[in-house]
Amino acid sequence: MHAPAFWWRDPGAAAALLRPAAALYGAIAASRLGGQGARAARPVICVGNPTLGGAGKTPTAIALSGLLAGMGEEPVFLSRGYGGRLQGPHVVDAGRDTSAEVGDEPLLLARSAPTVVARDRPAGAALAASLGSVVVMDDGFQNPSLSKDLSLLVIDAAVGLGNGLVFPAGPLRAPLMPQLARTGALVLIGAGRAGDALAARAGLPVLRARLEPDARALDGLGDLLAFAGIGRPQKFADTLQSLGRPAKRFVAFPDHHRYSAADAARLLDQAAAERLALVTTEKDLVRLRGDAALARLADACRALPVRLAFEAVETVRGLLAAALQRAKR
Structure with a gap:
């Protein structure tokens, strides 16, 4: 799921409407x-x-x-x-x-x-x-x-x-x-x-x-088309920016997104049309591997490793x- 934008702002009308449900959910979670x-x-x-x-x-x-x-x-x-x-x-x-x-x-x-x-x-x-x-x-x-x-x-x-x-x-x-x-x-x-x-x-x-991202993974790549389906995709875009390699195009997907053949085709077509190199996270790349429908995308993109x-x-x-x-x- 994509986290709603209002989660990351001061509480407003949307959060207020959901407070009763949150109280019930919170009580159950706290008891567990x-x-x-x-x-x-x-x-x-x-x-x-x-x-x-x-x-x-x-x-x-x-x-x-x-x-x-x-x-x-x-x-x-x-x-x-x-x-x-x-x-x-x-x-x-x-x-x-x-x-x-x-x-x-x-x-x-x-x-x-x-x-x-x-x-x-x-x-x-x-x-x-x-x-x-x-x-x-x-x-x-x-x-x-x-x-x-x-x-x-x-x-x-x-x-x-x-x-x-x-x-x-x-x-x-x-x-x-x-x-x-x-x-x-x-x-x-x-x-x-x-x-x-x-x-x-x-x-x-x-x-x-x-x-700490390993910037060597980007060596030899030209302009980037980056994509990520993680908890906060913008963090991946920010990481590329911090390395001096901002993505020319960035595509965000929900956390743990299960990529489809249509997703793969769109990313490959856009990269080819704009002559961009595909880059993603290690977590996204492992989701691409093992699925024949996604093999071309898995082979075409490079992952940016990070260590804590x-x-x-x-x-x-x-x-x-x-x-x-x-x-x-």
Whole structure:
């Protein structure tokens, strides 16, 4: 879905009309947060976000996995597999599975560490525990079925919490305070007053981080036709701009968009007509692969890789080490 524009502005008439529905949704979500989940056989580190849409959870999970591996642990990712048809538990095979089967994010995660997809989180955690020493959950913060040893909430500092209201009046997945009460630290990605304001009032450790794009992926390309179907597509356009490679044409799709043959034909035709090079996100490119109808587009476009870098790496290591120690008592 495309996030409504009013979510990211001060509350107005549209948000006011939806407040009764938001109150009901928020009450249910808050009650679910209070549930006691099953304990996994291994420590569970959860990477979530308080709002709907993308904030950078997957790059954060991958960065944490790298730190855990450097600490001598054997991390295993656990994901719901949003957008995929497999119920799981299933160990992702990045060379054979497609996004239609396991979702797009698990295919990115599986490049870094063993990855399990499962609608049933405790069952998925049981399988993940057999493959490594610590489970890293990509999303699932608001799901109460599995107990977490450390939960991190990821926030895009440029937009923060938007209008601060609960869905559907705003982007929050649940009322803010019950979410913060179950959070070990905030991961604030990028810069922005919205993020700074939240950090000042959250009363939690704040781990600042940035997304670092690999500009070498654009070497040899001319003018760009960029497209993205992520939580906030404009972030991709802004990233290209920051690299001094602004897109001549930019096409935004909804988050987790399932590309059609018609989408592919339009993008290819426009690129050919204007002599533009196609560029997209890694997450979008994995959704194109494995579908014969999209093969031409997948072959024609290039992805811009990004990695997440924490500013205070030792602080993050300390939080992880403390969580592992608590879990193993």
